[in-house]
Amino acid sequence: MRIGELATSTGVSVRALRYYEEQSLLIPERSGGGQRHYDEKALDRVQLIQTLYAAGLSSRTILDLLPCVDAKVNTPQSRALLNGERDRITRQIDQLVQVRDRLDAVISASESPASGCLHTDADPR
Amino acid sequence: MRIGELATSTGVSVRALRYYEEQSLLIPERSGGGQRHYDEKALDRVQLIQTLYAAGLSSRTILDLLPCVDAKVNTPQSRALLNGERDRITRQIDQLVQVRDRLDAVISASESPASGCLHTDADPR
DNA sequence: CTTGTCCCTCACGTCCACGTCAGGTTTTAG
DNA sequence: CTAAAACCTGACGTGGACGTGAGGGACAAG
Secondary structure (H helix, E strand, O other), X not given: OOHHHHHHHHOOOHHHHHHHHHOOOOOOEEEOOOEEEOOOHHHHHHHHHHHHHXXXXXXXXXXXXXXXXXXXXXOHHHHXXXXXXXXXXXXXXXXXXXXXXXXXXXXXXHHOOOOOOOOOOOOOO | OOHHHHHHHHOOOHHHHXXXXXXXXXXXXXXXXXXXXXXXXXXXXXXXXHHHHHOOOOHHHHHHHHHHHHHOOOOHHHHHHHHHHHHHXXXXXXXXXXXXXXXXXXXXXXXXXOOOOOOOOOOOO
16 A cells, blocks of 8 residues: 555554654555555554554654564563663653542532632622 | 742753743742742642643643632633543543553563563573 | 852754645556 | 646754753852
8 A cells, every 4th residue: 555545544644654764663665666555564553653652652762662562572672671661651650640630639629519619600790 | 039949949940940931830029130039839839830741731731720720710611621631631541551551461472481582692502 | 349159031952743845756547 | 648646855844841052130258
């Protein structure tokens, strides 16, 4: 499949796919005229890349992680990398849960009837 | 306290504190010569701002949220904002948990003894 | 008064995952 | 064969949260 089809079927932009190639995250074949040609595996690969980006990983980190996910390269370095990123994500989750709890507290306070409503529409004329 | 002291005691840079003022997130008093003077509440405020930034909120969103946390302004708009951000954070947490699970799968596979260790140091000469 | 340290205001630089435009080529439909 | 659609390679723009000087005041210590 060509780049446009991959783009529409994965929901990422054509520019993003070319950027992934720039970052060596997803290298397609080229047909005679120089056009990119992706195989079926590219679909899952793009999804994975998007998920990892969404988790806050950088291109460089993803580039390092992909061989671990793909070929199960199992070196001390790769294990350290995996565990390091896992821990980073766990810390980020903890942070987010903390923020959500804080927001929940504010929300429940604002929903309680005892809350001081300074700017309600009810004008007791 | 002046800006340098606040910076060192909160761990954020002086530049960041001035940026917060630019964004109207934390407005200090000014002493005759134009120097910023922060009170004790600024310590907590800076921590809160940092936490919200870490959760991926923008300056603008934080600016909208702060009055809710502070003065419990309780309008339909503020409740919608709070709930919207809460949901966004929940989705982000779910995404992160998903990525962590994926990494865990790779990690446990790489730690299992049945794993193909292509590049170990153990050279069975 | 002077020195040293802290502080001030511009204002440009950085990083990163793309968006977007320009100018040209390849592929596909008819 | 032709026209349209899709694709190509640069290369500059963007937004956000600051970093990093430049050039000059503010303020406590001696």
